[in-house]
Amino acid sequence: MTTQTTAPETPSTPTAGTTSGLIGIPPHIGRALATAGGALTVVSTFLSWTWTDAFPGDLTIYGYPGGLQILVLIGGALTALFGLASYGIKGLRWLVPAGADAAIKFAALTAFATAWYTVLSISIELGGLVNLEPGGFIVAVTSLAALLGALALPFERPQPDPIDPDDTSWEHFKHKAAHQWETVKAAFASGTARPVGKLPAYAEILIIVAVLALGLTVFTYGIGTQYDELFVGFLITAGFGFAALNKAGLINQASQITARHQSITTCGAFIAAALFPFTQTDDQYATLGVYILIFATVALGLNIVVGLAGLLDLGYVAFLGVGAYAASLVSGSPSSPFHVHFPFWAAVIIGALASLVFGVLIGAPTLRLRGDYLAIVTLGFGEIFRITANNLDGTSGPSLTNGSNGISSIPNLDILGFDFGAQHSIAGFTIGRFANYFFLMLIITAVVVLVFRRSGNSRIGRAWVAIREDETAALAMGINGFRVKLIAFAVGACLAGLAGTVQAHVTYTVTPEQYLFAGPIPPNSAFLLAAVVLGGMGTISGPLIGAALLFLIPNKLQFLGDYQLFAFGVALILLMRFRPEGLIPNRRRQLEFHEEAEAPTVLSKTGA
Numbered sequence: 119m120t121t122q123t124t125a126p127e128t129p130s131t132p133t134a135g136t137t138s139g140l141i142g143i144p145p146h147i148g149r150a151l152a153t154a155g156g157a158l159t160v161v162s163t164f165l166s167w168t169w170t171d172a173f174p175g176d177l178t179i180y181g182y183p184g185g186l187q188i189l190v191l192i193g194g195a196l197t198a199l200f201g202l203a204s205y206g207i208k209g210l211r212w213l214v215p216a217g218a219d220a221a222i223k224f225a226a227l228t229a230f231a232t233a234w235y236t237v238l239s240i241s242i243e244l245g246g247l248v249n250l251e252p253g254g255f256i257v258a259v260t261s262l263a264a265l266l267g268a269l270a271l272p273f274e275r276p277q278p279d280p281i282d283p284d285d286t287s288w289e290h291f292k293h294k295a296a297h298q299w300e301t302v303k304a305a306f307a308s309g310t311a312r313p314v315g316k317l318p319a320y321a322e323i324l325i326i327v328a329v330l331a332l333g334l335t336v337f338t339y340g341i342g343t344q345y346d347e348l349f350v351g352f353l354i355t356a357g358f359g360f361a362a363l364n365k366a367g368l369i370n371q372a373s374q375i376t377a378r379h380q381s382i383t384t385c386g387a388f389i390a391a392a393l394f395p396f397t398q399t400d401d402q403y404a405t406l407g408v409y410i411l412i413f414a415t416v417a418l419g420l421n422i423v424v425g426l427a428g429l430l431d432l433g434y435v436a437f438l439g440v441g442a443y444a445a446s447l448v449s450g451s452p453s454s455p456f457h458v459h460f461p462f463w464a465a466v467i468i469g470a471l472a473s474l475v476f477g478v479l480i481g482a483p484t485l486r487l488r489g490d491y492l493a494i495v496t497l498g499f500g501e502i503f504r505i506t507a508n509n510l511d512g513t514s515g516p517s518l519t520n521g522s523n524g525i526s527s528i529p530n531l532d533i534l535g536f537d538f539g540a541q542h543s544i545a546g547f548t549i550g551r552f553a554n555y556f557f558l559m560l561i562i563t564a565v566v567v568l569v570f571r572r573s574g575n576s577r578i579g580r581a582w583v584a585i586r587e588d589e590t591a592a593l594a595m596g597i598n599g600f601r602v603k604l605i606a607f608a609v610g611a612c613l614a615g616l617a618g619t620v621q622a623h624v625t626y627t628v629t630p631e632q633y634l635f636a637g638p639i640p641p642n643s644a645f646l647l648a649a650v651v652l653g654g655m656g657t658i659s660g661p662l663i664g665a666a667l668l669f670l671i672p673n674k675l676q677f678l679g680d681y682q683l684f685a686f687g688v689a690l691i692l693l694m695r696f697r698p699e700g701l702i703p704n705r706r707r708q709l710e711f712h713e714e715a716e717a718p719t720v721l722s723k724t725g726a
Contacts, residue, residue, distance in 0.1 A: 138272055138273075138275065139269060139270035139271050139272050139273070139305075140269045140270070140301075140302070140305050141266055141269045141270045142270075143266070143267065143270035144270070145270060145271060145272045147267070147270070148266075148267040148268070148269070148270025148271055149201060149204060149205075149222075149267065149270075149271060150267070151263055151264070151266065151267025151270070152197060152201050152222050152226055152264050152265075152267030152268040152270075152271070153197070153198055153201025153202060153204075153205075153267075154263075154264075154267075155194075155197065155226070155260050155261065155262075155263040155264025155265075155267055156193075156194045156195070156196070156197025156198035156199075156201055156225070156226065156229065156264045157194070157198040158194075158256070158260040158263075158264075159190060159191075159193070159194030159197070159198075159229050159233065159257060159260045159261050159264060160191055160194040160195050160198060162190075162194075162253055162256040162257035162260055163183040163187040163188070163190050163191040163194070163253075163257065164180065164181050164182070164183060165180060165251070165252065165253025165256060165257075166178050166179065166180050166251040166252075166253050167187065167236070167237075167240065167250065167251055167253045167254040167257065168240050168244065168249050168250060168251055168254060169249065169251055170244065170249065172243075172244060173239070173240050173243060173244060173249075173347075174344075174345040174347055174348065175187070175345070175347070175348060177236075177240075177254075178251075185347075185348055186232065186235075186236040186347065186348060186351045187236075189232050189348075189351045189352060189354075189355040190229055190232045190233045190236065190257060190261070190355075192228075192355060192359065193225060193226075193228035193229030193230075193231075193232055193233075193261075193355060193358070193359065194229045194260075194261070194264070196221075196225035196228065196229075196359060196362055196363075197222060197225040197226045197228075197229055197264050197268070199213060200213060200214060200218050200221045200222045200225050200362070200366060201218070201222055203218050204218035204219065204222065213366060213368070214366045214367065215311040215312045215366070215367035215368070215370075215371055216308045216309045216310060216311035216312075216365065216366055216367025216370065217308050217309040217365075217366075217367070218366070219268075219271040219272070219273065219308075220306055220307060220308035220365035220366075221308065221362050221363070221365045221366035222268045222271060223268040223269065223271065223305070223306055223365075224306065224358055224359075224361045224362035224365055225268075225358075225359070225362040226261075226264040226265045226267070226268035227265060227268075227358050227362075228354070228355055228358035228359050228362060229261045229264060229265075230261040230262060230264065230265040231354050231358060232351050232354050232355050233257045233258060233261040234258060234261065234262075235350065235351060235354060236254075236257075236347075236351065237250065237254050237257070237258050239347050240254065269305070273304055273305045273307070274304065275301055275304060276297070276300045276301060276304050278293075278297045279293065279297070281293055306365070308365040308366070308367070309367075310367075311367030311368075311370040311371055312367070313374065314371045314374045314375055317375075322375050322378065322379060323379065323382060325372070325375050326375060326376055326379060326382060326383055326386055327386060329372050329376070330383075330386045330387060330389075330390040331390065333387075333390065334390045334391075334393060334394065334397075336356065337394070337666070338394065338397045338398075339352065340352050340356065340670065341403050341406055341407070341670060342398070342403055343674065346674075346677040349674045349675075353671070384567070387659075388560065388563075388564055391560055392557065392560060394407055394556070395407070395547075395549060395553035395556055395557070396547050398553075404550060404552040404553040404556050405552045406669070406670065406673065407552070407553075407556045408552050408553075408555045408556040408559055408624055409624075409669060410665065410666050410669045410670065411556065411559035411560060411562075411563055412559060412617050412620065412621050412624070412641070413640050413641045413645075413646075413649070413665045413666075413668070413669045414563065414649075414661065414662045414665035414666060415559065415562060415563045415566050415613070415616075415617040416434070416435070416438050416613075416614050416617045416618075416641055416646060416665075417641075417646050417649040417650055417653075417661040417662070417664065417665040418563075418566050418567065418570055418613070418658070418661050418662065418665075419434075419437075419566060419609075419610045419611075419612075419613030419614045419617070420434045420610060420614070420646050420647065420649075420650055420661070421570065421650050421655065421656070421657075421660075421661045422570060422573070422574075422582075422606055422609055422610045422613070423606055423607060423610040424647065424650050424651075424655060425650055425655035425656035425657070425661070426573075426574060426579060426582040426583060426586065426606065426656055427582040427585055427586055427602070427603055427606035427607075428582075428585060428586030428587075428589075429485070429492060429603060429606065429607065430489070430490075430492060430493040430496070431492075431493070431496045431607075431610075431643075431647075432493050432494075432496050432497035432500065432635065432643050432644075432647065433496040433497050433498070433499040433500025433501070433503070433635070433643055434496070434500070434610070434614060434643050434646055434647070435500060435614075435633045435634070435635070435641055435642050435643040435646060436476075436499060436500040436503035436504070436633060436643075437473045437476065437477060437610070437611040437614035437615055437618070438473075438614045438615070438617060438618040438621065438633065438641060439503060439504070439507065439618065439628070439630075439632065439633035440469075440472050440473045440476050440503070440611075440615055440618065441469035441470060441472060441473045441614060441615025441616060441617065441618025441619050441621075441622075442469070442618035442619065442621050442622040442628045442632075443472075443507065443519060443525065443618075443622075443628055444465075444468050444469045444472035444473070444615070444618075444619075445465040445466070445468065445469040445618065445619035445622045445623075446525040446528050446622040446628045447518075447525065448460045448464070448465055448468055449462075449465050449528055449529065449622065449623070450528075450529050451525050451526065451527055451528045451529070452526075452527050453520050453523070453524070453525045453526045453527060454525060455517055455518060459529075461533075462531050462532075462533050462619075465619055466616065466619045469615045469616065469618055469619035469622075470612045470613075470615045470616045470619070471612075471615075472615060473611045473612055473614055473615025473616075473618065474608050474611055474612040474615065476611060477607050477608040477610065477611025477612065478604065478607075478608050478611075480496075480499050480607075481603070481604045481607035481608065482604065484496070484499075485600060485603045485604055485607060486600060488589065497635060497643075500633070500635055500643055501635065503633065504630045504631075504633055504634065505630075507519045507630040507633075508521055508522055508630040509521070511523075519630070521630075522629065522630060522631070523629070524627050524628050524629030524630065525622075525627065525628045526626065526627040527626065527627075528622050528623055528625075528626050528627065528628070529623075530551070530623060531555075531558070531623050536554075538551065538554040538555055538558065538623070539551050539554075542554070552624070555620065555623070555624050558620060559617075559620055562616060562617065562620060563662075565616075566613050566616070566617075567658055569609070569613065570658055571658060573609065574656075578602065578605060581597050581602045582602060582606055583656075584597055585597065585599055585602055585603060639672070640665075640668060640669050640672070645668050645669075646665075648664070648668055648690065649661055649664040649665040649667075649668045650664065651664075651694075651700060652664040652667070652668065652690065652693065652694075652700055652701060653665070653667075653700050653701055653702060654699065654700030654701055654702040654703040655700060655703075657700075657702055657703065659702050660700050660701060660702040660703070663701055663702060664700070664701065671686065671689075672686055
């Protein structure tokens with residue numbers, strides 16, 4: 119007996135396999151509406167949106183966009199430019215190498231989401247729509263018109279799976295919902311970006327410089343947002359705007375160009391990062407910058423353990439603590455029982471070696487375990503370190519770490535007569551204490567990147583990847599799995615200890631409570647692991663960007679109070695649902711999650 123399955127027939131909906139939009143507007147009218155709506159949205163940002171300056175950003179001025187208006191202007195400009203490029207206008211076709219329709223939809227969504235967020239914020243905070251000026255109503259209408267026009271652009275609808283007539287109504291509902299979701303995904307899907315032709319070397323380098331300058335501008339703007347509404351608007355614009363550029367194919371083409379000049383791109387990225395303190399008027403945001411670099415450096419060290427070797431380490435922050443404690447004990451702190459003051463280079467060596475020794479001591483008896491068992495053991499090590507440091511106070515144990523009070527009053531560094539605690543003037547710019555440590559951490563980050571890159575491309579790096587992919591097969595091919603994993607564990611611990619030596623001087627005090635498994639303030643083991651997974655395991659830039667986001671976003675979301683971690687967790691769940699390979703995945707890992715993606719012609723030794 120066979121069960122007949124039939125395809126669903128809904129006369130009122132477009133036929134599968136045909137091209138049509140999500141909204142029943144003729145495509146040519148929708149394209150014109152999206153383009154004109156984007157242009158009018160840009161114009162509306164030059165109008166007054168509210169009558170009072172009680173709303174942050176002062177949106178009362180005509181002819182000069184400010185605050186959230188600038189973000190809406192960016193979304194409207196992208197929508198208008200992609201719309202004009204879709205008409206094949208000469209000089210604009212390079213903007214959409216992967217097709218314009220999906221890029222228009224995300225750009226219109228950028229303008230709409232930011233504009234309506236602003237309008238609703240004004241109405242709620244000031245007490246109603248009566249507080250809106252005509253410009254506020256105009257931007258709401260024009261951004262909505264642009265989005266409706268973009269959703270009318272045609273796309274090829276997916277074929278629905280057959281339905282079994284004997285299924286329950288719940289199964290029918292799930293089937294219909296799944297098909298509708300596939301239709302929405304198809305509506306926002308883009309084509310494959312055409313390859314970038316060979317350009318003159320100077321032209322490609324100029325493009326790399328422009329990309330890095332754009333990245334520095336976006337980061338500087340985001341870290342310098344002065345009020346909560348502006349930062350939320352920045353997240354909306356940056357998220358949807360990046361998606362629009364990605365769907366247009368510009369991100370793919372930029373990646374192709376940077377891949378041809380990896381050394382130049384890496385050096386340029388560090389130069390751009392070094393310019394960050396010069397973009398600030400005071401030391402306030404350099405503070406965030408140096409903490410982000412410490413967090414990112416430790417995350418990159420963890421990436422060797424998790425991303426390359428595939429070892430799940432849940433107590434990695436303890437190695438950061440070992441390095442910080444070891445350096446603080448020999449750096450002249452009055453709380454240190456040793457009462458010695460070694461030069462910085464000696465403290466760095468002691469901190470890195472102490473973490474390396476702890477890595478070997480912990481790894482030697484535990485790395486014969488796999489998977490969840492190894493994760494539980496490393497989690498236990500992290501907690502044992504914190505509790506031990508808390509008990510070495512002279513009462514519960516030997517007097518070494520001063521217990522919960524920690525090692526305090528750690529003096530500022532003085533390297534070759536350069537006092538890191540004093541302000542210095544460079545080319546007319548005043549560089550404060552945290553900017554000094556920012557430059558030092560940038561050098562250490564460069565060292566860690568060099569170690570990661572060289573080790574990943576070495577024979578031991580290929581052995582790490584083999585262990586990560588299939589340990590049993592790697593052992594069968596003659597790889598000494600225990601030795602290879604122990605090296606990864608030791609190298610990762612050493613790099614964390616290196617960052618810990620600087621952290622001790624930046625924070626003045628080292629306490630056990632700084633090195634938790636999880637907490638609202640990074641770095642902790644949970645946030646470090648999230649930075650690696652979020653950014654992209656096995657890559658260099660992935661953990662750096664993931665760490666920057668995971669440190670910056672919670673710092674800026676403090677206005678949410680008790681709901682801060684809840685909102686942050688929801689955002690991570692959504693990201694892992696829709697982009698499980700991370701923000702900047704290596705090509706091999708991307709293929710694991712997206713089988714329909716085109717296979718790469720060449721894979722590097724680490725799959726990056």
